[in-house]
Amino acid sequence: MVIKKNKCNLPDLFSCTICVIGLGYVGLPLAIEFSRVKKCLKTSKKLNRKIIGFDLNKKRVEELISGIDSTEESDEESKKEFKSITFINDKNADINADIFIISVPTPIDHENNPDLSFLKNATELVANFIIKRDKITSPIFIIESTVYPGTTEEICVPIIENITGLKYNKDFFCGYSPERINPGDKNHNLTSIVKVTSGSNSETASWINDFYGSIIKAGTFKSKSIRIAEAAKVFENTQRDINIALVNELAKICKTINIDTLDVLNAAESKWNFLSFRPGLVGGHCISVDPYYLTYVAKKNGYTTDIVLAGRNLNDGMSSWVIKEILKEATKKKIKISNSKILVLGLTFKENCKDIRNSKAIDLIKILNKENNIPYIYDPFIKDTNKLKNFDFKFLNRSPLLHKDKYDIVIIATAHDEFKKINSNIWSDILNENYIIYDLKGIIPRCLNPLRI
Ligand SMILES: NC(=O)c1ccc[n+]([C@@H]2O[C@H](COP(=O)([O-])OP(=O)(O)OC[C@H]3O[C@@H](n4cnc5c(N)ncnc54)[C@H](O)[C@@H]3O)[C@@H](O)[C@H]2O)c1
Known part of the structure; x- marks a missing residue:
């Protein structure tokens, strides 16, 4: 230097x-x-x-x-x-x-x-x-x-x-x-x-x-220049948002043809230039926010974006889509949502972090509330429930695996390391005989027949 x-x-x-x-x-x-x-x-x-x-x-x-x-x-x-x-x-x-x-x-x-x-x-x-x-x-x-x-x-x-x-x-x-x-x-x-x-x-x-x-x-x-550095930052996160939106769309298509999204992605990843992204909820205060900064400046300067908001809207709608999938499965299995015991694992917007700002897992709970259900929630990163406002829940202070209570529906919303370490026998301990597991993060063994995005 x-x-x-x-x-x-x-x-x-x-x-x-x-x-x-x-x-x-x-x-x-x-x-x-x-x-x-x-x-x-x-x-x-x-x-x-x-x-x-x-x-x-x-x-x-x-x-x-x-x-x-x-x-x-x-x-x-x-x-x-x-x-x-x-x-x-x-x-x-x-x-x-x-x-x-x-x-x-x-x-x-x-x-x-x-x-x-x-x-x-x-x-x-x-x-x-x-x-x-x-x-x-x-x-x-x-x-x-x-x-x-x-x-x-x-x-x-x-x-x-x-x-x-x-x-x-x-x-x-x-x-x-x-x-x-x-x-x-x-x-x-x-x-x-x-x-x-x-x-x-x-x-x-x-x-x-x-x-x-x-x-x-x-x-x-x-x-x-300063402007280039500013644009680079919002574009990095916008690119990620769009890529996740694309695999989320793939997930929706896979459901209609009854094949597993992760199987499709694993096969596609064998190509040298395929970009790896996983479907899921996009929350937090960066990836789900920054694309709006890009579209704002575009609009301010007379350009209406074509794909940025399309990706954003698709990702924003994933929580409702997941709950709809659960409702369909519940109807098949004759599980009544309003009467069922539902457990949501992981509430923070991403794994191994205690940040709950703009968490889409919280959206899942809000939608469940509209279906007249008050779910149990467990997140080892949340110690203080004072910030969990505007939705109803029953908060578990200790891992549900220690309580050994049984649930009709378990939703894995955030893949904290603590959840990844759980083996299939232990998962079975907290499931009723007639159960649904919705695994948003692909961490549950297939032998338990989880629903996945
Ligand atoms: N958190 C991330 O992962 C991350 C990653 C990259 C970029 N960013 C960006 O960095 C910025 C900060 O994000 P963050 O996650 O650190 O936010 P944060 O909410 O964790 O922290 C912001 C801090 O600023 C303080 N604050 C607010 N207004 C203030 C003021 N006028 N004067 C002094 N302090 C004030 C708040 O009290 C708070 O402690 C945002 O623009 C965010 O988009 C965040």
């Missing part, structure tokens, strides 16, 4: 102060990694950085100060780093940082349009921190939240200019570096995934690329 002459008056790469705003699934690991790495991975030069973690949620900050990460994504090693990070909750604090990184939520509203309220609010906070700074170098503002192309420069930069009176690309600089972490997945974490970077001019882009390159083992990809 060659450190070039610094025309933009950017801060010192090796001894800067970094403030991460929004300490959730994305922001906290980032703050931890900046704190943990003590030598630049590219130059081996000593890093003497100060890390500040800011979050508006007082409880979150108090917990982090006392060493608790409620997302349970931090291991013991990472938690040791908490002591080296200055956690702040006060929006009037003097945050004398060089780099401000925003990692706040970017959800959609009830009409599936981007909800940038958290991002705008966080940008206003950054502007106010910048005004109070006591530094001679220019501040750098980086967004990590997922946004549609154009957001950083069209929405956030004007907010900073208006509040601070500073000029973009003269007095302050900015960048976009999307996060690609996969919570619950210990193999793909912040530092093992190539990080896309970008900056508001070539010097800033190189600075930001070196900045992330100093901590990311897998390396970085310097994108040609």
Whole structure:
């Protein structure tokens, strides 16, 4: 890494102060990694950085100060780093940082349009921190939240200019570096995934690329512009959504011709260039949200997308389709849904993670409620049921396999490792003689005749 002459008056790469705003699934690991790495991975030069973690949620900050990460994504090693990070909750604090990184939520509203309220609010906070700074170098503002192309420069930069009176690309600089972490997945974490970077001019882009390159083992990809980096992020997730929609459609076709979808996929996967995807529910706050950011920017610029929303709609309808399949089977087996004992295993939006935001397993339960059934639910990752609102359920604190109660219908909605380890004899212990198992994740042995997508 060659450190070039610094025309933009950017801060010192090796001894800067970094403030991460929004300490959730994305922001906290980032703050931890900046704190943990003590030598630049590219130059081996000593890093003497100060890390500040800011979050508006007082409880979150108090917990982090006392060493608790409620997302349970931090291991013991990472938690040791908490002591080296200055956690702040006060929006009037003097945050004398060089780099401000925003990692706040970017959800959609009830009409599936981007909800940038958290991002705008966080940008206003950054502007106010910048005004109070006591530094001679220019501040750098980086967004990590997922946004549609154009957001950083069209929405956030004007907010900073208006509040601070500073000029973009003269007095302050900015960048976009999307996060690609996969919570619950210990193999793909912040530092093992190539990080896309970008900056508001070539010097800033190189600075930001070196900045992330100093901590990311897998390396970085310097994108040609902020807009390209923004578009790449939403497109990655849109591509995944569409591919899953395609196999979900295949699953529906397979049902009509009475063949097993996974058998078809296994056969097709023998071709060298076949892409492997599995059918299933697509929830969470990335894959099921980001395509709307892409269609929003397309529409804003006069283009109506052809396939993005088709895939989205198909994936969104999978929970109702699954319940319809169960109802058909229940009629065949003379099981009355309203009277039956139903167990839903796994409620989080993905395996081995405690995040329930936009979980489609919850949609299954809501639909069962409409069929006058209150199912039992068990998820080893959920300890606190306070966030489970607007639907009826009976929550099991311990594995149903320990209770040995029998159920008429068992739905495997999320493939937590705990469920994958269960063998077929044990599954039989919790099934009534006349039963239905709907296995959304393909983990139940075929000898139990599970229904599958
Ligand atoms: N979670 C993932 O797997 C993942 C992966 C890639 C990208 N992303 C994207 O990263 C962004 C953050 O996602 P997340 O999952 O970390 O969200 P999160 O909800 O886990 O965390 C966001 C944090 O920001 C805080 N916050 C909200 N508004 C704030 C403000 N104005 N100032 C300071 N703090 C504020 C919240 O209190 C919360 O602690 C989103 O755009 C998301 O789409 C998430």
